[in-house]
Amino acid sequence: MNEKTYTIINPTGFHTRPARLFVDTANEQFPDTTVTVIKGEKVINGKSMLHMLTLGVKYQEQVTLQVSGGNEEEAQRVLGTFFEAIHNE
Structure with a gap:
């Protein structure tokens, strides 16, 4: 298991748009994770x-x-960026 803690830097929090992108990416790119x-x-x-x-x-x-499971390091790197980014509204 790969685990990392992130601080949300987007002033509007982790709202619908980044959540949708996160979920879609997790399901499409890391189906076995x-x-x-x-x-x-x-x-x-x-x-x-x-x-x-x-x-x-x-x-x-x-x-x-x-x-x-799956490619843990790659999944952590890719999915973690969603928490570390500022998303356009």
């Missing part, structure tokens, strides 16, 4: 749009991304 996102006590399936939106991640909050 389990993707888990953790915020506080919430632990969710990072390949589910509904679950991602329930996290309600805001600016400067931290999330932990866990990936296992």
